Amino acid sequence: MPHDRISALPTWLLSRANLRAQRLLHGALAAAGSRGYHYRILAALEHDHLSQAELGRRVAVDRSDVVATLATLESDGLVHRSPDPADRRRNVVRLTPAGRTELDRLDAVVRSVQDEVLAPLGPEDRRRLASLLARLGDRMDR
Amino acid sequence: MPHDRISALPTWLLSRANLRAQRLLHGALAAAGSRGYHYRILAALEHDHLSQAELGRRVAVDRSDVVATLATLESDGLVHRSPDPADRRRNVVRLTPAGRTELDRLDAVVRSVQDEVLAPLGPEDRRRLASLLARLGDRMDR
DNA sequence: CCTATTTCAGTGTTACTGAGATCG
C-alpha cells in the first residue's frame, strides 16, 4: 500500500468515518429542506428556553452562527426571540408550535441516518464505539 | 440533560471527536506552515509517481482541489508535474528532494498529534477504536 | 472598569459541482 503514512492514522480514520456520517446526515437533512445547525438549535430548545449564548454553548455553535441561524428559523416561524426582562442583554429563545413540529420531523430523519451510519456494526460494537468516541470528545474545553 | 436528542447520537459523537482531532491537527500543521491537503498529497507521492486523478482518489481529495494544491506545492518546489508520454491527458506528479524533506518534517508533526488525540485512551482501546472506525469508513464508495 | 451578550462583517479549510478543453 502506497499511502500507509496516512491510512493507519487515527486522525485519518476519524475523518473518513466522520465524512461518511456527515455526508449521509447532510444529505438527509438537505432532502428534508434543512441543515445541521437548524436541527442542533431546535433540539437544544426542546425542553428549555435559553439565551442565545447559552444555546450556542450547549450545541457547540459559534455565537455568530447562532445569530444567523436564529434569523432564518425566526423568519420561518420556528422559534421566537424576546428580550429577557431579567437581563436586558439577553434574548430568550423559545420553540414555537411549528418549531416543535419541525423538530419532530427532523428528528425522524436524523434517527434514521444513525442506523445507516452504524450499519457495519453490531449492537455491542455500536456501544463500544459510542463510549470510545465520547471519551475522545469530552476534552473539548478549548 | 436538556439536549439528549443530540448528545447520544453517533453522528454527534463522531463529529465532536473529529472536530477535536482536526483542531489539533490543523493547528499543528498551520504552526508548521502547512495544511491538511498538502500533507495528504505529499504523503500519497511518497512511493509512487502518480497522475493527478489517481492521486486524488488515493487520499480522497477532489480533482479540483488536487489542481489547486499541486499549483501551490509546485511553486514551492515540493513536487514536479510533467506530461505523461504514455497518455497525454495525464500529468505525472513526483516528489522533489525538497518535497521529501517537507514530507518528513510534516510527518513528525502529524505523528505527534496522534498521541495528543488519543491521550484519553489506553493502548487496547486505541486499537479497538481504530478497528471500529475503519469498518465505518470502509463504505466510502459513493 | 471590566465582563457578558447580541450583532455584523469577514476569513479559512474542507468538500463539492459544473463546464470547457484535451486526449484515448
Place this chain on the structure above:
DNA sequence: CCGATCTCAGTATCACTGAAATAG
C-alpha cells in the same frame, strides 16, 4: 461518440475572528 483527465470558477457547510453597541 463516449469516457477520462486537467483546469477554472464558483458554491456550501461548518468553524472561527474581530469589533461595535448595549447592558450587568
